[in-house]
Amino acid sequence: MTDKSAPDYRDTVFLPKTDFPMRAGLPQREPEWLARWERLGIYDRLRDKARQAQEQGNPRPPFVLHDGPPYANGHLHIGHALNKILKDMVVRSQQMMGRDARYVPGWDCHGLPIEWKIEEQYRARGQNKDEVDVIAFRQECRKFAEGWIDIQREEFKRLGVTGKWDDPYLTMDFHAEAVIAEEFMKFLMNGSLYQGSKPVLWSPVEKTALAEAEVEYHDHTSHTIWVRFAVQTPGDLQGVNVLIWTTTPWTIPQNRAVAFNPDIAYGLYRVDAVADGASAQPGEQIVLADALADSVRAAGKVEAWTRLRDVKADELQGLVMAHPLRGVEGANGEWDYDVPMLPGDHVTDDAGTGFVHTAPSHGDDDYQLGLKFGLPMTYNVEPDGSYRADLPLFGGQFIIQPDGKEGPANVSVIKQLAWAGKLFAKGKVKHSYPHSWRSKAPLIYRNTPQWFVAIDRPLQDGRDEYGCTIRERALHSIEELVTFTPPAGRNRLHSMVAARPDWVLSRQRAWGVPLTCFVKRGARPDDPDFLLRNAEVNARIKAAFEEKGADVWYEPGFKERVLGGIVNPDDYDQVFDVLDVWFDSGSTHAFVLRDRPDGTPDGIADLYLEGTDQHRGWFHSSLLQACGTIGRAPYRGVLTHGFTLDEKGMKMSKSLGNTVAPQEVIEQYGADILRLWVAQSDYTVDLRIGKEILKGTADSYRRLRNTMRFLLGALAEFDEAERVAPDQMPELERWVLHRLAELDHAVRKGFDTYDFQGVFQKLFNFCTVDLSAFYFDIRKDSIYCDAPDSLTRRSARTVMDLLFHRLVTWLAPILAFTMEDVWLARFPGEDSSVHLQDMPQTPADWLDEPLARKWDIVRRVRRVVTAALEVQRTSKVIGASLEAAPVVHVEDADVLAALRDVPFADVCITSDIQLTSDPAPQEAFRLPEIPGVGVVFERAEGEKCARCWKYLPDVGSHRHPATCARCDAVLG
The missing domain is CATH 3.90.740.10 (Valyl/Leucyl/Isoleucyl-tRNA synthetase, editing domain)
Known part of the structure; x- marks a missing residue:
């Protein structure tokens, strides 16, 4: 029984001190961090950091993830959130591993989705679209897209996504439209463009041809x-x-x-x-x-x-x-x-x-x-x-x-x-039948004159390194030049490209980049002079688009201005079809990667990342387009993720009421919980999300947050003078350093292969099992009760400082908001941010395999001891493990030697422990999975120290009442 007359030593114990709250309050606090990042200009400061490194002769290797542009219409759904969070985790992790990771978000602004919305507004007002001036109609489409870009930009930023948000790329920017036209004219000049009359998938409702990527299949x-x-x-x-x-x-x-x-x-x-x-x-x-x-x-x-x-x-x-x-x-x-x-x-x-x-x-x-x-x-x-x-x-x-x-x-x-x-x-x-993904109406195959790119026709462009035709170059790129994550993406894209027909470029619509070409009156499509191929005409078109955008194509007299002085305008007809929007987005490598100062030297991206449906969409069109213009794929890596399903594995549908809106998750839990859901999921297959799954994610978050909170508290007022060199540390600290070295390799490898689930699982297990349930549990006594200058305490705090810097930067790409909160709790300051940091380099000599094997043995035996004590605690024989001094019977001499070489009582959080090679009695506690070890419970001798709560024989025999020798010395 505790002596109630003993002095109260609580104020002498070095308890954790931190203002870091247990409750995250993410929905309320995340907007503050977003505003702070914007105020600091984090993205631009990272670019400045890279420029300075370049000037100092220590360049950071570039890494560019090229953004697949979403359509600028409608609020974001959970699939958008998954996609953009994955992209952000890629960019942040690459940046913090020492690269110059650039991310320019973009939007697909042309095409049927937006045009259809404007037509719906016309129909509601009883207007006929065909009676509206085409330029006026296009300007309405542009205005509609601008409005949704602003909305979606804020919704993407709310997810914690970093990027060049103040200067994104838009396919409707004048320069973009000029480059799209220029890229199209390369096909005009290299001989692959032709007009053919053949059956294409046609939407009678939208009155236009559709690409395969604009088609979905439903029972009909x-x-x-x-x-x-x-x-x-x-x-x-x-x-x-x-x-x-x-x-x-x-x-x-x-x-x-x-x-x-x-x-x-x-x-x-x-x-x-x-x-x-x-x-x-x-x-x-x-x-x-x-x-x-x-x-x-x-x-x-x-x-x-x-x-x-x-x-x-x-x-x-x-x-x-x-x-x-x-x-x-x-x-x-x-x-x-x-x-x-x-x-x-x-x-x-x-x-x-x-x-x-x-x-x-x-x-x-x-x-x-x-x-x-x-x-x-x-x-x-x-x-x-x-x-x-x-x-x-x-x-x-x-x-x-x-x-x-x-x-x-x-x-x-x-x-x-x-x-x-x-x-x-x-x-x-009843069978599977093609429908328009926009109007949802059935399609027909219909013969119409359309413009095609021939993918098996030898190109006249001199780029024959990877093949003479678009198909040859595309297949070579897939087979030899591109890394696919997951690997199955290679076969999927390869089979699609190998079997695909010629590319239908033309659409009978108004909102898009026109097919900037002219055909000779009276000539047949197979006549050599049917298409006007003239570099000077092409240059005039591009210059006009740069100045006034693609709308200029529709201005009266444009044909005469462009052709005048070169050919007789009366001899040619102007084409007014618009380009397939997949050609627009397929051309983005040219005006983003090639033309922007934050692009890439060779116009090739390190990574394209989209949903698995983009094997027939953006990955596919970008591949075909680039193979026709630069001779190879515009990417070195392709990552694909699955679709989002409800908790039962059902497709999400408003009619079923099973949709999960990212905005709702953010309002209830915060964006970091959504980010953690992405990190915990296997994105290579379809992902499930729902209330119960999010509850589990939030529970994982709380456990991780508690680990970080303990670290912050234990590191209060840590001073560099306390730091201990690794070779002077106790074995337990050196074991933690070994684990950090192992993790550093695993984390970097995981981030490099985009295995976010693997990275998070390793870090979560490390935090909850190795740290919270083992290392922290053991070292609480030393942190709280040892003298500030004790080697064990200083070593523990040194290791915790090293842990802090690694954990917070390893986790920052995933939990962007929370790790900023953790960082600022320790390093406040107007210019401070974890996202300006790199992951610290971890010395290879921290690895110590013999030590790790020894401590694996120690931990296995410890499991038997803690399990034996748990039986006594459950039976209310003891209230805490410090009341025990168990006898541990160990058959294996090497195991016994390892245990005697460490402070095993401290490791087991008991006041004392006896280790013996004597055979364990029949009543000894055993675990079947750890043979050769038996534990016999014994109570600790002595009284309870009023300061550290250990039961020791010497308590009460020192100057300070009711203390042990260690605590008496600390009290002075």
């Missing part, structure tokens, strides 16, 4: 029909029907051929009996693939049929059929043409009939077959998704209506086929 229910094509060729098959199957009935009026595969087994079948309501006719004979006979029979409600014979490939080759709408009343002869049977490798017997109806204007396979065999193109479908007005039977009918819903065209075609006796069967099928 389509009409499906089986159609008879009557054989006209004299011979055994004359009058027999070849059966095709399609999920796009509206394309039948554009049919120009039927395709078969010579490797498929076909048969001639006679229908013998049908069910009620069947469109199939008893006695008719049809040709189809044998593998699909059962499915066709079921679809046609055929109750009995006979397979008459094989139909060989040489018999099919050269057959001529009648178009199924030939001779239909009211058709006016529109479809009175022959339909050839052609071989095609794309035909399979997986579904359908083994024959593919071929409309070259409405599908890539069909188009390629048409090219090969000279099939004519059709132009029956208008930009708004309707049939041309003068098309017999179907004129003016919509395939997709302006509201995105299905029009009457499919049903009309089906009815006409039924009336013509050519419909064998019909049904519906």
Whole structure:
């Protein structure tokens, strides 16, 4: 029992002193740090630091993460937060590891998303966009983008993202528009640009072609029909029907051929009996693939049929059929043409009939077959998704209506086929179908004149180091020049580039950089002089864009001003399509990396970092664009992250009510909790987030914060005079230095490979297990109770100072706000900031593997002791471990020697301890996973020291009442 008459020595104990609060208050305090960083000009000061290092002959290696530009419309969602926080952790970690890490944020300002918003405003006011002056319309789009850039900039900054926020890059800046045009004109000059009329994915709602990156796939229910094509060729098959199957009935009026595969087994079948309501006719004979006979029979409600014979490939080759709408009343002869049977490798017997109806204007396979065999193109479908007005039977009918819903065209075609006796069967099928990512409406393949970049055409630019064509250069870059994180990104991008068609550059829109080219009147696209290729004209265009932006292209008389004195303006037509916005963002390397003073010497970024969908988006378009202009990829590294899901792994959706807005997380927890969520997650796969996950993240944060708070308190008034050299320190401190050396290597390697999860896990485990639960726990006694000049206390405080400088800089890239708070708690000052610091270099000679192995043994035995004492504490035999003086039985002589070589009682936080090689009695406490060690509980002898609370025999025998020898000496 404690002697209540003993003096109170609490004021003599060196308890931790710090103003660092236990409660973070991040939502309220983070804006103060943001304002402080802005006041200090942290980003610019780091650039000054790099310049000074350069001038002093000690240059910092540059590191540039090139920002993939978000669209300037709408508030940020959690995916934006994930992306920008990852980028910030990359930039901050690279900077603090000694590099000059530059980050220029940017925005994608042109294109359909913004134009669509303005059109929505017009529709709400009953205005017709086509009646508005194009320059006025473009200026409205520009103003809309400017407004959202300001909003998004503040939202990004609130996440703690550092960067050149006062001078970002915008694709709508005049210089950017001039460079985008200049980059386009390089394709004009190197021979890869051409105009072709081929089917492209077309949005009838938005009336424009779309790139694959602007397309998303959703389940869609389509009409499906089986159609008879009557054989006209004299011979055994004359009058027999070849059966095709399609999920796009509206394309039948554009049919120009039927395709078969010579490797498929076909048969001639006679229908013998049908069910009620069947469109199939008893006695008719049809040709189809044998593998699909059962499915066709079921679809046609055929109750009995006979397979008459094989139909060989040489018999099919050269057959001529009648178009199924030939001779239909009211058709006016529109479809009175022959339909050839052609071989095609794309035909399979997986579904359908083994024959593919071929409309070259409405599908890539069909188009390629048409090219090969000279099939004519059709132009029956208008930009708004309707049939041309003068098309017999179907004129003016919509395939997709302006509201995105299905029009009457499919049903009309089906009815006409039924009336013509050519419909064998019909049904519906649910399948994955392309939709516009903006309007969400279904798309169609439509043949239109578009501008393309040929990716397999040898370029006339003299940059042949990595290949002569864009595809060759792109594949070489992927294979040899770029590092992918995670590595699977290489195969993903490689397969996309290897299989992709030519790049469709043109869009039939208004808000964008125009295709700055002129075509010769009366010339055909394949004529050598069809495109005007003139360097002086190009230079004039670029100069005009630099001065007034791309709007100048639309000014009356611009063509005459640019061409005048060089060629006759009347001989040329000006192109008014705008560039695919992916060309805009794909060109950013030129006006950001190449042209800006904070760019890179060679115009190549160290890293592009975006979501995994950008393998077909920005990574892809940047790769193609740069391979066409600089001959290689514009990046040395590509990092991709997954998408954000709710806690159950479901895709986030407003309709499901499972979205997590970054603004809400910040208001409740603070941005550092969001940053910590990113660091704790495996970003290489899809990431989950929700209330329970954030609670767990906040708990990890509190534990880490407590570690830092203890450090700050223990280091109060630390003075350089206290510092102890490592070789004079006790073993326990030297073990901590060893761990720091290990961690320094692991942290730097982790940051260099962008393994933030691995870095944080190592640091979190170190802080909570090695420090809080072990080292701090042991050294509290020395920090609190030893004399200020004691070697152990000074060594501990020296190590804690070394810990502080490393932990705070290692964690600053992740917990940008909190580590600033920790730093300022120790180093206040108007110009002070942890983000102006580098991670300290850690001496390699701190590594001591033999010592680490020894202390691994010590810690394992300590676990047995602490577990044994916990049993006594739970049973209320003791209240604290200092009441104990256990006997530890150790079988292994080397282990026993290691324990006797250290102050094991202090390590176990007991007042005394006995170590013996005697066999452990049966009642001894053991842990199965640590054999050869048994612990017998004994109470400590003596009284409790009123100052340090140890139980020692000498307490009460010194000048100061109720103290032990150590405390009596400290009190003097």
